[in-house]
Amino acid sequence: MRPHPRRALPALLLLVALLAGCTGGDPGDRAVPTASGAPDAGVDGLRAPSDATGGTLRLVTAQVDSLDPQRSYLPAVWNLMRLYARTLVTYSSEPGSTEQLVPDLATDLGTTPDGGRTWTFTLRPGATFETGRPITSRDVKYGIERSFAVDVLTGGPKLALDLLDPESLYAGPYQDESPDRLGLGSIATPDDATITFTLSRADPDFPFLLALPLASPVPAENDTAAAYQDDPVSSGPYAITSVDPVAGIVLERNPAWTQDSDPVRTALPDSVVVRTGLTGLDRDQALLAGSADADLSGTGVQEATTARTDGAQGLADRVDDVTTGSVRLLALPTTVEPMTSPDCRAAVAAAVDRSDVQDALGGAGDAVRTSVLWPRSLPGGPEDPDPAADLDAARQALTACGRPDGFATTMAVPDVPMSLDVADRLVAQFAQVGIQVTVVPLDPTTFYTAGIGSPQAITGGQYGMVLATWTADLPTPASFLVPLVDSRSITQQAGNSNYGLLADPSVDALVDTAVGAGDVAAWAAVADAALATHAVVPLAENRVQLLAGQRLRNGVVMLPWTGYDVATAGVGGG
Secondary structure, eight states: OOSSOOOHHHHHHHHHHHHTHHHHOOHHHHTSOOOOOOTTTTTSSOBSOOOOOOSEEEEEOSOOOOSSTTTOOOHHHHHHHTTTOOOSEEEOOSTTOTTSEEESSBSSSOBOSSSSSEEEEEBOTTOBOTTSOBOOHHHHHHHHHHTTOTTTSOSSOOHHHHHHOTTOOOOOGGGOOSGGGOOOTTEEEEETTEEEEEOSSOOTTHHHHTTSGGGSOOOGGGOOGGGGGGSOOOOSSEEEEEEETTTEEEEEEOTTOOGGGOSSOOOOSSEEEEEOSOOHHHHHHHHHHTSOSEEOSSSOOOHHHHHHHTTOTTTGGGEEEEEEEEEEEEEOOTTSTTTTSHHHHHHHHHHOOHHHHHHHTTSTTTEEEOOSSSOTTSTTOOOOOOOOOOHHHHHHHHHHTTOTTOOEEEEEEESSHHHHHHHHHHHHHHHTTTOEEEEEEEOTTSIIIIITSSHHHHHHHTOSEEEEEEOOSSSSHHHHHHHHHOGGGOOSSTTOOOTTOOOOHHHHHHHHHHHHHTOHHHHHHHHHHHHHTTSEEEEEEEEEEEEOOTTOBSBOEETTTTEEOTTTOBOTTO
16 A cells, blocks of 8 residues: 555645645745745755654645656656655755766666766665565566656657667567566666666767656556556655646655765655746745745746845845856758858858847846856866857858858747847847848747757758857756757657757767767867867857745755755755
């Protein structure tokens, strides 16, 4: 019997009581003193340290795509899943080190005898599901195998498919016709504590993939396929006890979890309440009113809220300013005339005024100019020269490409105000050297799939420019660069991320060198070489301001999820 059967009515009553303050403030909340701190206290340090237990951690967010660990593709939900979905390895909760991996269900970060082609992990003893059954290596294997059932489990990252089944021969556990239902042959479980992965190619970043919820264990006996998202079985310190599409999600302590089996999570609150479906302004209001402790969404406070927090007594001290790793870029597809010419692409790159783009994005508070293909949070990247627009160099490049008077092209842009504002600024910049650009707004909900998500979509639309935003799935140079600039990452299906359709053998060779070397400097060389092709022109990296709720304790900014780490957060017993 499950220790935490769903208790819908009591949970909803609890939600009503806890969240009533979103509209007018809760007298109990007003009695709680605001946590001490300073601006950016949670970026490289610990905001309001406390080891006090008890209370209810109250979270707010926008949408939740799925509570099934193998189906979610939202970092905000991945952060929440740290409470109930453990993985072999996970991200550290240590301030300033949250992009580094630490062991979770496993005893270490894995061993590889062959440079990343084969990985072996040993499970630590004592970890159990909420049912009380011990977690075994076969449960981890089964969880990963579920992500291959793309006909049943829609959504979620499919990063493991090519590495573990490059020929697409395995269709997931629901269609497993292998003898004795042995599943994926590339994952071996010789005993309950050992799991070995044999990849299709060496991948030094593979442990980072295993830190995503897609690699969390699932007990096959409790798997209900597509309906599993309604009641996922917990392997962490909390279990979901109620889900309501209007009121939200309630998690309560999992009595089968033990602290000595979990080196990462502190499980300080007695319960966690997540109110979903809120707008940005609603989430900000809840934080300001004291009826929410943290915003899971990762989008930071809205512009109107920023105006209130700047210089406000007490509020500025509750703000953590972070860059997100989300880079806005201008891709110049190499298969569309005249971008087939490196000189024509160089002309466009030279005419870009990043300061003007930054201004269109809200200024330095909302965006950081960048002229390198490298997120700021990753160490060891190329130095950013931050060049100004060079119209003389642009005109010289136009002459070299045989278009001294300029040329006409089109730019594909998501049909949202911010992107259109940036596009308008770029159009005016390019017009100064005779490059005439027609902006083509595309449906933002399908922009990265049907809009520009395949080479056919780009060439069919004759988009000589694509204004896009790129965020890597993993906080590594390879995860950022390979999908963006490696020709072998170009896919004919929706989901292609090589927006410049760059197919440069020298860049590919540098990628191979970097994979083999496992050295940051080698990846920096990839970034430099790709930048020199001008197929991708970086513009700015988004930044957000996170506002801590007044009761939040142990506020650590989890950089991979751009939010406060819920695995170690507390509310001081309030």
